[in-house]
Amino acid sequence: MKYQVYQGHCIRKRFGQNFLKNQYYINEIIHAINPQYDELLLEIGPGLGALTHKVGKKVTNLVVVEIDRDLALYLKNHPTLGPKLIVFQQDILTFDFKDFSKKQGQLLRVFGNLPYNISTPLLFSLFTQISVLQDMHLMLQKEVANRLIAKPGNKNYGRLSVMAQYYCHITPIITIPSIAFIPSPKVESTMVRFLPREKRYHSTFSTQALYRITTAAFGQRRKTLRNSLCKFFSDEALLSINISPTLRAEDVTIRQYCQLTNLWISQ
Structure with a gap:
């Protein structure tokens, strides 16, 4: 790796560490987040x-979750931000957003540069805790961002597209080139804004069931629903809700996936 040490820190590949260094993109991200003094940001x-330094100057307190022990210690002892920061040295996949929000009595605004190796499981975890999130601004691999916003019929449309758009309005904010990071990743990144839907226009009785249906369908995305969902539905059942058994997973709308979920639960 070209950069073994950056600003005195030994870069750990296992944590997917890529540090944003370009001030233009840092400023653009802060502008997009638009932190307010009395908000609870994580x-x-x-x-x-x-990002921490610029956001921290605008708020009363800032919560940070960092898995790297050395970086967590560095932030706890930060000469200017230290007193403002609430630092958790923890794997973000184990962090309970619902519990923390309840204890603080406030919704969370979440932001960050997500390690590529955990971005998808972390997104699914965040979606299950969306009720305590005011919004999210997350830096993701550009390919993941494309999947998040993909529509039916697009090659990028998949389980992640369905689940993300079920929970949130999603807007790409800015694409960031690899050279803006140290070390430079092999791909571009995109900052994405997630606004939880106040009222989900695609209703379903069970998001867990929706997850199961989409997992089964997209697990065999080139097969027809007759084949990929044969353990869930007969042709007659699909036709009863006006969904053709010959459709493929990538051609089914979010509303139709919700219909399929509700049908399965009601059977």
């Missing part, structure tokens, strides 16, 4: 504090 993977 940063995922603050690293050496490229």
Whole structure:
């Protein structure tokens, strides 16, 4: 790796560490987040504090969750931000957003540069805790961002697209080139805004069941529903809700996936 040490920190590949260094993109991200003094913000993977420092100056307190022990210690002892920061040295996949929000009595605004190796499981975890999140601004691999916003019929449309758009309005904010990071990843990144839907226009009795249906369908995405969902539905059942058994997973709308979920539960 070209950069073994950055600003005195030994970069750990196993944590997917890529540090944003370009001030233009840092400023654009802060502008998009638009932190307010009395809000409760939580940063995922603050690293050496490229975003932390600028957000921290605008709020009363800032919560940061950092898995790297050395970086967590660095932030706890930060000369200017230290007193403002609430630091959790913890794997973000184990962090209970619902419990923390309840204890604070406030919704969370979440932001951060997500490690590529955990971005998808973390997104699914965040969606299950969406009731305590005011919004999210997350930096993701561009390919993941494309999947998040994909529509039916698009090659990027999949389980992640369905679940993400079921829970949130999703807007790409800015694409960031690899050279803006140290070390430079092999792909571009995109900052994405997630606004939880106040009222989900696609209703379902069970999001867990929706997850199961979409997992089964997209697990064999080139097969027809007759084949990929044969353990769930007969042709007659599909036709009863006006869904053709010859459709493929990538051609089924979110509303139709909700219909399928409700049908399965009611059977």
